[in-house]
Amino acid sequence: MNGKLGKGLLVILFGVLLIFAWHLQANDGKAQGEKHPDVDFSISCTECHQEVTPEIVAQWKSTKHGMMNFGCYMCHGDGQVEFKAKPDTDNCLNCHTGEPVDASKGGNLQCFSCHKNHNLKFHQ
Amino acid sequence: MGVTRREFIKTTAAAAAAASIGTTLLPGGVKPLFAENDMEWHKSVCRFCGVGCGVLIGVKNGKVAAIRGDKFNTINKGHLCVKGFYLHKIIYAKTRLTHPMIKKNGKFEKVSWDEALNFVAKKFNEIRKAHGPDALAFYGSGQAETEETYMANKLFKGCIGTNNMEGNPRLCMASAVGGYLTSFGLDEPAGTYEDIEQAEMFMLIGTNTAEAHPIVFERIVRHKMKNPNVKILIIDPRKTPTDQVADLHLFPKPGWDLAILHAMARIIIKEGYADEQFIKDNVVFKDNKKNLTYEQYKQFLEKFTPEYASKVSGVPVEDIVKAARMFGQAKTAMSMWTMGINQRTRGVWANNLITNLHLLTGKIGKPGCDSFSLTGQPNACGGVREGGGLCHLLPAHRVVKNPKHREEVAKVWGVPVSNIQPKPGKHTVAMFEALNKGEIKGIYIMCTNPAQSLPNASKYWKGLKEQFVVVAESFFPTATTKFADVVLPAAFWAEKEGVYGCTERRSQYMPKVLEPMGEARWDAFILRDLGIRMGFKKEFEKYKTAEDIWNEYISLTKGRDLDLSGATYRRLKKERGLRWPVPSEDHPGTYKRYVKGDPIFDELSEEKKKGRWIYFYGKPEGKAVVWARPDKGPEEPTDEEFPFALSTGRVLEHWHTLTMTGTVPELNRAVPKAYVEINPEDAKALGIANKDQVIVETRRGQLKIEARVINRPKKGTLFIPWHWEEWMANILTIDAFDPGSKEPEYKVCAARIRKA
Numbered sequence: 001m002n003g004k005l006g007k008g009l010l011v012i013l014f015g016v017l018l019i020f021a022w023h024l025q026a027n028d029g030k031a032q033g034e035k036h037p038d039v040d041f042s043i044s045c046t047e048c049h050q051e052v053t054p055e056i057v058a059q060w061k062s063t064k065h066g067m068m069n070f071g072c073y074m075c076h077g078d079g080q081v082e083f084k085a086k087p088d089t090d091n092c093l094n095c096h097t098g099e100p101v102d103a104s105k106g107g108n109l110q111c112f113s114c115h116k117n118h119n120l121k122f123h124q
Numbered sequence: 125m126g127v128t129r130r131e132f133i134k135t136t137a138a139a140a141a142a143a144s145i146g147t148t149l150l151p152g153g154v155k156p157l158f159a160e161n162d163m164e165w166h167k168s169v170c171r172f173c174g175v176g177c178g179v180l181i182g183v184k185n186g187k188v189a190a191i192r193g194d195k196f197n198t199i200n201k202g203h204l205c206v207k208g209f210y211l212h213k214i215i216y217a218k219t220r221l222t223h224p225m226i227k228k229n230g231k232f233e234k235v236s237w238d239e240a241l242n243f244v245a246k247k248f249n250e251i252r253k254a255h256g257p258d259a260l261a262f263y264g265s266g267q268a269e270t271e272e273t274y275m276a277n278k279l280f281k282g283c284i285g286t287n288n289m290e291g292n293p294r295l296c297m298a299s300a301v302g303g304y305l306t307s308f309g310l311d312e313p314a315g316t317y318e319d320i321e322q323a324e325m326f327m328l329i330g331t332n333t334a335e336a337h338p339i340v341f342e343r344i345v346r347h348k349m350k351n352p353n354v355k356i357l358i359i360d361p362r363k364t365p366t367d368q369v370a371d372l373h374l375f376p377k378p379g380w381d382l383a384i385l386h387a388m389a390r391i392i393i394k395e396g397y398a399d400e401q402f403i404k405d406n407v408v409f410k411d412n413k414k415n416l417t418y419e420q421y422k423q424f425l426e427k428f429t430p431e432y433a434s435k436v437s438g439v440p441v442e443d444i445v446k447a448a449r450m451f452g453q454a455k456t457a458m459s460m461w462t463m464g465i466n467q468r469t470r471g472v473w474a475n476n477l478i479t480n481l482h483l484l485t486g487k488i489g490k491p492g493c494d495s496f497s498l499t500g501q502p503n504a505c506g507g508v509r510e511g512g513g514l515c516h517l518l519p520a521h522r523v524v525k526n527p528k529h530r531e532e533v534a535k536v537w538g539v540p541v542s543n544i545q546p547k548p549g550k551h552t553v554a555m556f557e558a559l560n561k562g563e564i565k566g567i568y569i570m571c572t573n574p575a576q577s578l579p580n581a582s583k584y585w586k587g588l589k590e591q592f593v594v595v596a597e598s599f600f601p602t603a604t605t606k607f608a609d610v611v612l613p614a615a616f617w618a619e620k621e622g623v624y625g626c627t628e629r630r631s632q633y634m635p636k637v638l639e640p641m642g643e644a645r646w647d648a649f650i651l652r653d654l655g656i657r658m659g660f661k662k663e664f665e666k667y668k669t670a671e672d673i674w675n676e677y678i679s680l681t682k683g684r685d686l687d688l689s690g691a692t693y694r695r696l697k698k699e700r701g702l703r704w705p706v707p708s709e710d711h712p713g714t715y716k717r718y719v720k721g722d723p724i725f726d727e728l729s730e731e732k733k734k735g736r737w738i739y740f741y742g743k744p745e746g747k748a749v750v751w752a753r754p755d756k757g758p759e760e761p762t763d764e765e766f767p768f769a770l771s772t773g774r775v776l777e778h779w780h781t782l783t784m785t786g787t788v789p790e791l792n793r794a795v796p797k798a799y800v801e802i803n804p805e806d807a808k809a810l811g812i813a814n815k816d817q818v819i820v821e822t823r824r825g826q827l828k829i830e831a832r833v834i835n836r837p838k839k840g841t842l843f844i845p846w847h848w849e850e851w852m853a854n855i856l857t858i859d860a861f862d863p864g865s866k867e868p869e870y871k872v873c874a875a876r877i878r879k880a
């Protein structure tokens with residue numbers, strides 16, 4: 001009897017812990033939706049993505065960002081300290097307030113609303 | 125604040141599209157792009173490379189929160205490379221040094237500033253008294269501000285009385301200085317970045333511009349995209365990201381490119397691309413011993429057939445011919461080079477031979493034409509070359525050997541002229557050699573990391589271990605602080621004001637926007653206070669602000685070729701830098717030297733200017749020199765025992781010894797570790813696979829490192845990025861140096877490689 005009760009309590013406790021953990025996770029945007037899959041941190045983003053998403057790397061490389069080697073980490077974070085699967089556009093403004101693009105003139109628009117894909121082509 | 129219907133439709137449509145391709149809008153919907161109303165922006169300059177990009181520092185709640193390219197700065201027009209992009213993060217690195225420390229019983233202990241400075245002053249005075257002033261030395265940096273180097277110069281050359289005052293620009297720019305002085309009679313380029321957009325052709329030799337000078341590369345790319353007829357010639361033993369825009373790439377064996385440059389000159393003359401009138405009016409010819417006639421120079425060139433140059437360099441004959449024609453046929457041409465040319469035992473000669481091509485074709489002094497040396501560090505030109513921070517120099521392009529120069533400087537410094545020795549002190553390699561031998565017993569190292577950055581580095585650890593070493597640094601630990609007896613915390617960029625002078629003769633002001641971290645202090649004031657404690661109160665107590673120091677410095681530039689008298693703080697705070705000569709406050713600065721618009725040219729007598737649109741006023745009769753230099757190869761050519769030529773260099777994402785970029789997670793993520801690049805054919809022959817651990821060995825040391833099998837280095841060559849202490853490439857490099865410039869040959873030595 002005691003053993004059964006003990007087991008039952010354990011199951012409930014485990015359940016509560018599970019819900020608590022899920023809740024914690026659900027409240028943490030990073031952990032829920034923005035966690036980079038486990039990676040080998042001894043190699044660079046591009047080295048790995050060259051293998052796993054070669055078409056994205058090729059797209060990126062075909063642009064001036066690729067030519068200047070503005071790596072994945074500049075929009076998506078380093079993947080360890082910070083990871084943004086869906087990047088915001090704050091960083092774009094670090095460079096694009098002059099020529100040829102002045103993003104500050106975009107008003108309330110977000111850069112990626114119009115600049116699509118990893119080649120960031122306008123309206124495509 | 126509402127969103128207009130048009131914006132709403134746009135953004136919702138965009139959101140749907142974004143969801144399907146994996147990019148999306150910010151959670152929480154639309155956010156205005158400029159939401160930083162409470163951010164204060166301050167105009168400044170990038171802390172990293174010699175390009176000198178303008179930045180805006182964003183300060184919020186007393187902290188530096190953001191950085192942005194300065195769109196009003198004509199160097200970068202708002203753009204930044206990946207390093208500049210993360211510069212603001214470095215201020216808050218965990219490795220910031222925040223307290224003075226003295227090593228006691230082998231361990232660093234926190235001490236007060238008083239204790240630290242009194243201790244250093246006492247030790248330096250003891251050494252000076254017992255062994256003379258030349259037992260002391262200073263080793264500075266092309267990253268220090270002009271004001272900081274100026275104070276060190278005064279303390280060591282003017283007060284202590286030793287010319288043992290050097291800086292790391294000796295290791296990167298000295299050959300360019302030697303090249304400009306011997307070709308034109310004056311240091312630093314005639315042209316500026318403005319020539320980029322006017323050039324029809326670029327010769328990029330010994331430069332991986334895309335990674336070492338990214339914003340210059342960006343300007344070249346942009347120019348070529350707009351003007352597809354622009355031609356780009358690359359001469360480099362290694363294929364690099366710069367190749368993305370190459371029309372022709374010559375791959376010489378490392379250290380064997382002098383013959384190519386002579387062969388190009390020969391073809392240019394033979395095929396009628398030379399500007400004979402320009403040569404007649406503006407050029408003289410010389411070899412290492414005497415003046416030559418044009419005919420004698422042509423005779424000298426006869427040896428350098430394309431076939432000969434091909435045999436020496438390994439570059440196909442037809443490519444050498446094509447390269448010469450490309451240079452000859454273009455109406456305007458700009459050459460750019462950096463360490464691949466300078467860090468050589470014949471670096472000065474290599475510099476001369478590049479300039480020869482411009483002088484023979486008259487492609488100098490005109491828009492879109494220049495022989496333009498790219499500087500590695502942000503203030504190597506401003507602080508050290510112009511400021512006189514090397515052992516043979518005094519401020520404002522003066523030399524210690526010249527009695528008039530000594531007098532002029534001593535007067536401004538308020539010291540007896542006899543304090544300044546007429547004999548140059550020890551150049552960098554000799555200085556660290558003297559430390560090893562115990563001839564130098566005390567050294568002050570500021571803003572640099574020689575224990576890792578010297579060539580054949582481990583050889584010089586002995587002296588650093590044995591002598592009294594003071595290191596003023598913003599970061600701790602570094603390879604050099606390990607050997608220090610005293611470390612002094614230095615204020616970092618944005619925590620101090622001062623001036624940087626970049627590649628194109630442009631001096632730019634940097635503001636102080638926050639207090640130094642912890643107890644850190646500004647280097648110039650650390651030196652001032654040390655000077656006072658060493659007994660030079662009268663000489664140093666007058667400096668209360670950075671502007672005091674700058675004003676004194678620019679007073680010394682009055683009437684010199686680098687006249688900065690018009691570049692007052694008042695102006696520099698407002699303007700995006702000024703390019704010297706800028707002789708008065710109402711002068712706009714100088715786009716091009718030696719021609720109309722250059723105030724020094726404009727003031728020349730009518731007699732001198734008669735019939736001349738260009739006058740190289742650093743040389744007699746205003747004539748520049750075309751040099752007939754022998755085509756010597758590297759100091760340590762490859763042989764059977766060490767069959768590979770090893771080269772080292774930078775990657776885009778990192779800077780020097782990683783003290784700064786190593787603290788940025790994103791940049792570490794981009795390039796997490798060192799590697800040795802090896803050509804696939806060589807790797808196959810040696811049974812080395814990609815990512816294998818290998819041993820790279822030279823006559824000086826060996827390194828275990830990961831192999832990167834890649835079609836970048838030419839067959840028979842290896843390349844290692846030099847940034848990491850853990851994989852210290854300078855254990856391998858050679859400390860042989862150019863006899864003229866004393867710059868070491870980092871770029872070539874003989875090596876072997878095997879699987880670990």
Ligand code: SF4
Pocket residue numbers: 170171172173174175176177200203204205206207208209337338339340
């Ligand atoms: S190119 Fe040089 S100066 Fe410009 S942002 Fe990059 S590191 Fe800074």
